[in-house]
Amino acid sequence: MPPIARLTVAFAVGVWLGLGLSEPWPACWAVAAAAAVTSWIRPWWGTLLLTLLVGLLTGIVRAHREAGTCQARWLPGPKSVLLRIHDAPSRRGTTSATILHAREQCDGVVRVRVVGDVPAGAVLLAVGTAYPGGVVRLTHYRVLARRSVWRYRIRRRVAQRVATLYGPRAGLVEALVLGRRDDIPRDLRAHFARAGLAHLLAISGLHVGVIAGWVLLVLRWAGVGRQRWVIGAAVTWLYVALLGFPAPATRAAAFMALHAIARLRQRHPSPSAVLAVAVVILLQMDPGAVTAVGAWLSVAAVAGTSWGRDIARGRGFRGWGGMLVASSTGATLFTAPITAWSFGSVAPIGVVANLAAIPIASLAVPALMLSLGVGQVMAGSAGLLLAGLERVAQLAGGVPLGSITGTAGLRFAIPWCVVLAMAVMITRRGFTSWRRAKRTLAIGAAAVWVPIAVPAWVGRDRDHVLSIHVLDVGQGDAIVVRTPRGRWLLVDGGPRAGASDAGRRIVLPFLRRHGVDQLDAVLVSHGDADHLGGIPTVLRSLDVALVMEPGQPVGTNLYLDYLAAVDRLGVPWRVGRAGDTVTIDSVTLAVVHPRDAWVPGQLAPNENSLVVHLRYGCFDALLTGDVGSVVERDLLPSLTPVEVLKVGHHGSAGGTEGAWLDVLTPQVAVISVGPNRYGHPAPTVLERLADRQIDTWRTDRHGTVTISTDGGYLWVTGGRPATLAGSVLCRIRHWLRSSGSSSSKSGCTPRPPATSPICSTTSPSPRR
Known part of the structure; x- marks a missing residue:
């Protein structure tokens, strides 16, 4: 690497630190002192540290300027702004614009959505709604000037x-x-x-x-x-x-x-x-x-x-x-x-x-x-x-x-770093002997094959098996269902925080890893951000045959963005009510809540969540959204036992009561939860589950939890161990056990195997 390249790396690291450190000045003083000392001992190291210091100062200045942009200052909600449109809006009504004046005394470039024929370079006085990520949907505007600079006219x-x-x-x-x-x-x-x-x-x-x-x-x-x-x-x-x-x-x-x-x-x-x-x-x-x-x-x-x-x-x-x-x-x-x-x-x-x-x-x-x-x-x-x-x-x-x-993320990137390192090593070492060439090429081939073939083998889908994947999305819900014939459904899309959402980070990569480009149904339990957050991204990225939700309006920008995506893409949309069913292959999803009337109260969006009863053969699962004790008591007379319960509202203390568990008698309970300030899951809920000897899985501890069933047996696996070697050994162990006995299944986690018969060994009827 030439010296100028090393100096460039030092400068870039300094800029990155200046942009990211909340208190950068102590770092500046430390680097300056280190540069002063090393300049006397090793001048080259002193030069590198001085370059790092210049980068730090450059990043600090940039961070100060970014704090004054509208993207940094704006909170989601209505805005009035004077802006210049860059290009005529696309067919979807999107373009970019420079903010000329805003009430918050900020500037910058934002993405806008506008309806109508707006010429490139036009100056607009507009009223709209700001969304996370620097997007503004203009609802009313007036063109003040149509004069544009040469590049806008040419474009x-x-x-x-x-x-x-x-x-x-x-x-x-x-x-x-x-x-x-x-x-x-x-x-x-x-x-x-x-x-x-x-x-x-x-x-x-x-x-x-x-x-x-x-x-x-x-x-x-x-x-x-x-x-x-x-x-x-x-x-x-x-x-x-x-x-x-x-x-x-x-x-x-x-x-x-x-x-x-x-x-x-x-x-x-x-x-x-x-x-x-x-x-x-x-x-x-x-x-x-x-x-x-x-x-x-x-x-x-x-x-x-x-x-x-x-x-x-x-x-x-x-x-x-x-x-x-x-x-x-x-x-x-x-x-x-x-x-x-x-x-x-x-x-x-x-x-x-x-x-x-x-x-x-x-x-x-x-x-x-x-x-x-x-x-x-x-x-x-x-x-x-x-x-x-x-x-x-x-x-x-x-x-x-x-x-x-x-x-x-890092786990998926590391194998490709190994591939790159092997390629550089092979080309630098050269082939001085055929024996060394064969050994080096074998190592390189293994480095290429392992990250490609092994994950596909470890995580492959079983034919004729229903799989329910409760994804590890943090504090939120996202459940992917694969039918025995390889069709796919999604229940909730995980949380959104600012410009980042679980749909882009977790749900879509998971689906693409399994070769999914179409969803037969997307069910939205309710409009809260920890369930709806990733849905707009999924809708824009995949073909979706149906969207079902409770239909209760939620006054958030996220919910409006979701409705706009449904409308613009022409996705069939329907309100789910008790008695509605969606049948795909031999899998039936029956809505048991909400009924015709809304549940009143301060927590209405949670209590009006879709509650879905999933059936396949002798297997039953209940997906409960965020409902609490009010809905649980109302549903008790109409419910029957299930094998799997998705615990409501991330295991909060306001639900999963003893009577609820006594009626459902689940073998397995799954809690979708992440780091939070609410105390989820509540110790009282965990105690009730433990007292009834219900096998409890948590996404914050076990990663993505997968429940698989052939209609007669079910087995549960978790996303841990996190290492590739652990996953491979677990797969070998599972294959050896399952080949010895058709009734022996094992979970791929450090905890004891989660295996349960559903139907009787002498009769295809359910265990109940």
Whole structure:
């Protein structure tokens, strides 16, 4: 690593600390003192610490400025604001806007949703509702000025021209040319993501590189000398300005400008040095980029591309084909840990898909731009290229194991870090002997296979078995049901806190890991944030056949966002009442509460939760939402015993009374709970469960709890042990036991096996 790269890392770490520390000044004084001392002993270490100190101060200044933005100051609710629209709203009514004036004396850029034909660059006096995450839904507005700067006018005309020329493909064209992704069909977006081609739908370094490459190629054909680098950099910055200086394009333009300066001075610096200088400049301009996933992906992609090209040159692959393979492989390897950490998804198929997609995109982007001037003459050719790009995404996205999904976070990222480390080690050590080569390649193959194959084996679904997964979403509820024939339902979506929700972090990665792209039903027990929080994200990401909820209005922005998603996506919606049933395969979900009248009282949303009785063969489970003792007493005469009880309201003291448990007589009770200030689950509830010898599972202790049944036996497994080795050993132990006796099942947790017969051994009738 060159010295400038080490200094860049120190500066970035300092910026990150300055943005994240609540009390940064003690750290500043400590770093300054350490720099002063080490400068006398080891000057290089002193330089690194001084660079870290500069980064700290830069982050502190940025944090102070961010505290004055509207996103930081605004609380959800009604707002009046003066703002300038960036682009004409998409078909969904979304665009971005700069706040010119607000009552809270704040500024910044926000996403807005507006109904009507609002021209790009227009200044609006608007009234709307602010939502978490910096989104404002405008309900009333008046256009004060229609004058716009040149880039807004050009973008508006380009969008109109694209709509005229390309019709149904206009959304894809706008993504490739203008970076607007709002109008891309959801299924096409999913194909690109699974194929590892999502970067083509966002204005990134690739698009800027394509523009710069074609400009340099044309100038070279025209006989222009070294000045072509200056012209290429100028055209690149002009294009980035037209786009509105999005962060990925700005990073690529800065990299291009530094490279052009080096070429003019007849220097040939290493790509890592140029990248390091570009990162420092961009962090000075936008320190917040140090926490942006897009910035990390850009840096990792450039570093991986450079690494791949160096490897190709060292192995004698100097043709464009070898360089393309090496670049694609390097970019995929270097970005895999980041995408696994942030999105819970890695697409190894992207190595192959990009070999076809990047050349097509490199031809399509200039063809699309030329078609804006010459019309249908070029639009036909560009349309064929777009069709080819879509076909590549569809084929690659359908390859088994082409896209590996998991739960976003460190646990899923670590195996990909191992893969990257093994790849770097293999290429650096070289093969001095065939024996060493075989050993190294075997280790590398195992490092690639283990994180891909083993989790799929450990967590695979059993055929002809009903599975109920009570997900570990913290203080909230999210229950995923898989029918014996592989159809899927969701009951609640977990909590939402600010811009983060359990649907994006936990529910969607879980479903995608199991290959789910459609839900036959989504049941919302009630509108509180700890149950509804992740539902809007799920609705926007998957095809949903039905949504059922109590229908009691809740006066929150989250509930309005959920209703807006249902309405905009056209998802069938119905109110659930006692007597309603949903039958999928041979699994029946019967609503037993609420009845026709609402339960009055201060806790009405909880007491009006959907209570669902799930039946399959001899197996019964009761999913209770957040109901308490009032509803429990009302339902007692109509209920029958069940095998599994989802304890209501996270085990609060206001429910799960003794009479309730005596009537239901569950074998297994599951409490979905996380860290909280309410004392859930209540000791009295745990005592009642223990007194009746009910096998009790808690998501805060056992992780995601899975209840599986073939209709005759049920077994319970937990998400712990957390280690992969423990899960593998548990699976082997379970396989050995189950192969010896059809009635022997075991749980994959450190606690005793949770195994229960449901039907009699001599009769298919239920145990009751």
